[in-house]
Amino acid sequence: MSTLPPIWLTIDTDDFFHHPKFQGHPKRSKLNTEQISISNDLKLSFSRFEKWHLNNLSMPITFFVIGEQFKCNIFKSLLEKLLSNSKKKGGKLTIGCHGYTHTCWSAFDPNPESFKADLINAKTIIKKSVGDFWRPWFRAPGGYIAPWMAEILKEEDFVIDSSINPTFFLSIKSGKRNKKLRYNGWKAVSLAMKKAGIIERPWLTTFYPALPSCGPALHIPFLKNFASSTWKKYSNTTYASEIEILNSDVAITTVYWHLLDHSKKGGNWIPPLIKK
Numbered sequence: 001m002s003t004l005p006p007i008w009l010t011i012d013t014d015d016f017f018h019h020p021k022f023q024g025h026p027k028r029s030k031l032n033t034e035q036i037s038i039s040n041d042l043k044l045s046f047s048r049f050e051k052w053h054l055n056n057l058s059m060p061i062t063f064f065v066i067g068e069q070f071k072c073n074i075f076k077s078l079l080e081k082l083l084s085n086s087k088k089k090g091g092k093l094t095i096g097c098h099g100y101t102h103t104c105w106s107a108f109d110p111n112p113e114s115f116k117a118d119l120i121n122a123k124t125i126i127k128k129s130v131g132d133f134w135r136p137w138f139r140a141p142g143g144y145i146a147p148w149m150a151e152i153l154k155e156e157d158f159v160i161d162s163s164i165n166p167t168f169f170l171s172i173k174s175g176k177r178n179k180k181l182r183y184n185g186w187k188a189v190s191l192a193m194k195k196a197g198i199i200e201r202p203w204l205t206t207f208y209p210a211l212p213s214c215g216p217a218l219h220i221p222f223l224k225n226f227a228s229s230t231w232k233k234y235s236n237t238t239y240a241s242e243i244e245i246l247n248s249d250v251a252i253t254t255v256y257w258h259l260l261d262h263s264k265k266g267g268n269w270i271p272p273l274i275k276k
């Protein structure tokens with residue numbers, strides 16, 4: 001028996017144009033695209049993911065969806081079709097919130113009013129579209145989460161945050177603390193979540209040293225080998241149940257990949273997990 005914590009599988013539904021190099025970041029976004037229509041790669045990813053998922057129904061998965069994506073009717077119907085096909089076969093999919101827009105909030109000065117409005121818009125459209133699959137669980141776009149955001153999440157009834165990539169060199173994403181260019185750090189974000197009564201579920205990193213192992217790290221040369229061997233260490237653990245995810249006394253390991261990843265390798269990419 002493995003002594004490692006149960007694993008929580010999560011997927012972000014970003015399209016390629018949501019990447020900070022295109023939109024949502026004060027310095028990184030060069031093109032500022034306002035595209036809404038789903039890309040062909042994301043369309044392909046839906047069908048490739050569904051095929052993999054229906055063969056792996058023992059794996060519960062939470063999708064973090066961007067509210068704005070529902071403005072695209074194709075995206076909306078692909079997600080609805082996926083959820084209903086999965087439900088019919090006994091799949092365990094749930095839907096959380098990845099913002100209404102893909103704004104990298106902590107890269108800007110604190111803006112509680114705009115963040116609150118974004119959350120309200122996201123909740124309204126996602127809940128309306130997915131019904132019972134909805135969970136009040138949040139993931140900050142790009143992993144840009146700062147302590148000031150915790151209180152707003154609480155006000156909007158979120159109970160889980162899963163935005164922290166606890167590697168030292170990414171603590172720049174925890175928001176600026178003062179003019180000397182010092183950052184809040186992940187500890188400050190965790191404390192703010194705790195104070196607000198929100199359970200923080202940080203992402204898996206490699207063991208020593210703690211390097212990123214989720215999302216883009218699954219595809220970056222060199223990093224990807226460490227990432228996939230770290231994921232495979234969790235092959236003998238159980239999958240985190242909703243009760244475990246919601247119990248702050250239970251340690252769980254959170255991993256995430258992008259739905260778009262399923263379009264890689266000619267549509268044959270699958271996450272580095274071993275079927276149990």
Ligand SMILES: [Zn+2]
Pocket residue numbers: 012014018098102140141142
């Ligand atoms: Zn994202």
